[in-house]
Amino acid sequence: MTSPAQLSTQAIASAAQAEGGVAVGLALDDATLGKLAKLVAEELAAKVQPPPPILTTAALASMMGVTEGCVRTWVEDGRISPCKMGGKNSFFLLDDVIEELRRNKICNPRKPTQHERILARLNR
Secondary structure (H helix, E strand, O other), rough: OOOOOHHHHHHHHHHHHHHHOOOOOOOOHHOOOOOOHHHHHHHHHHOOOOOOOOEEHHHHHHHHOOOHHHHHHHHHHOOOOOOOOOOOOOOOEEHHHHHHHHHHHHOOOOOOOOHHHHHHHHHO
């Protein structure tokens, strides 16, 4: 079985070769190698970002406080762009929708329902 120190050495050698460099014979003790592996892992974690949220037409309409038909109208008018992922279903990247809404100055808030007005008064 391969030890963590050997795995780290192999990972460093592979990374060096992938970058066009040559992995020179490293003579590091386990503590130093562990620190180096931790630094490499932290650096990689800092570069990896989670994927942006993807919304369905219904979820976007609910979030915006409009009907699904309104969202479809925005798409037909070219105000927002879905990223279609097969079939007739439309999906939207939240970051893209926010940017398009700001750029096109779309603001179509619905009037709050009586229930929502009561809740808003209670939460003051």
